[in-house]
Amino acid sequence: MEIVVIGAGSVGMLIASFLSEYNDRVTLITRREEQARNLKLYGLLRKNSDGTSTITEVNSSTCLPGLSRDALVIITVKYGQLKQVYDTLHTLDPSIPLLFLQNGLAHFEEANTLPHQSIAFGSCQFGAQRENDRTVHHRGHGLLKLAIEKGDTRPYTLLLQSPNPLFQVEVVESAENMLFEKALLNSFINPLTAILEVTNGMLVENPITHSLLENLYKELKVAFPEEVKQVSFSDVENLCRRTADNKSSMLGDILNLRPTEIETIVGALLKKAADRGKTLPILETLYLLVLAKEGSGEKM
Structure with a gap:
């Protein structure tokens, strides 16, 4: 099966790396010709969490190739x-x-307005960090959750056949619920780490940030009681510990002076809360602080 991964950032590189272990028809679409050239010359290097390294060969290009009907297109670019x-x-x-x-x-x-007959959404429960044009780190173990919004699971069967225990896929029922749950988890971790410029683990190691994290959890639980009851505060703590050495994607964006995903993650939750007549003063404060930091173009 031909697989095309659009987006050669951390997630795209990591997904392509795992898939190319058991499929020799993986193409990674890059934004820059230099990255495509480096991948062709030297291969895709994955640094595993156990200290080992894995090099795989992938096709790479800045242009989408002509695709056969048996292809699968995975889109990993950020919302912007x-x-x-x-x-x-x-x-x-x-x-x-x-x-x-x-x-x-x-x-x-x-995405659901697209005319395609099969559309699925995924939620990565593991960490990925890009080191350079051909090197990506796998950080924090976890599943790739997959939810089918249009069609059925047949076009995505290959994803379920990974022989690598570090890359396992779980099919869940509701794409919207899955994305909402991930947005909640991101809202606990991403804004705080971006503002404080700390790794995920520091949120539970420091008693002050731990209290702030707990207060944020209680606030979101009031606004979204049904959704948050699926995620306990222990789940949030465990996620921070499981990805203790990770820098969140939002922190990475701040440090590299890139636009963050604050609008699509936190802004979307604030809008949903407002639609329900709820306010989220702690989360809104974090949202505004990230926007201020992002807009400053420098560390605060």
Whole structure:
């Protein structure tokens, strides 16, 4: 099966690395020709959490190739880049299945307007960190959760066949619920780590940030009682510990002076709360602080 991964950031590189272990028809679409060239020359290097390294060969290009009907397209670019990708996806045969791997909620309704017969959404429960154009770190073990929004599981069967225990896929029922749950978890960790410039583990190691984390959890539980009851505070603590050495994607964006995903993650939750007549003063304060830090273009 031909697999095309659009987006050669940390998540795209990690997904392509795992898939190319058991499929020799993986193509990684990069934004820069230099990265495509480095991947062709030296291969895709994955540094595993146990200290080992894995090198695989992937095809790489800055342009989407002509695709056969048995292809699968996985979109891993961040939300801010999706609008450009939608134009490309509209040119594909509608029978080609799509899988979206983005944080937040804003892309859910947008992607569902595409004419494709098979559309799925994923939620990465593991960590990924890009080191350079050909090297990615696998950090924090976890599943890739997969929810089918249009069609059935058949176009995504290959993803379920991974022989690597570090890359396992679990199919869940509701894409919207899955994305909402991930947005909640991201809202606990990403803004705080971005503002404080600390790794995930520091949120539970420091008693002050731990209290702030707990107060934020209680606030969200009041606004979203049904949704948050699926995620205990222990789950949040364990996630911080399991990914203790990770830098959140939002912190990475701040440190590299890139736009963050604060709108699609936290902004979307604030809007949902407002629609329910609820206020989230702690989360809104964090949201505004991240926007201020992002807009300053420098560390605070």
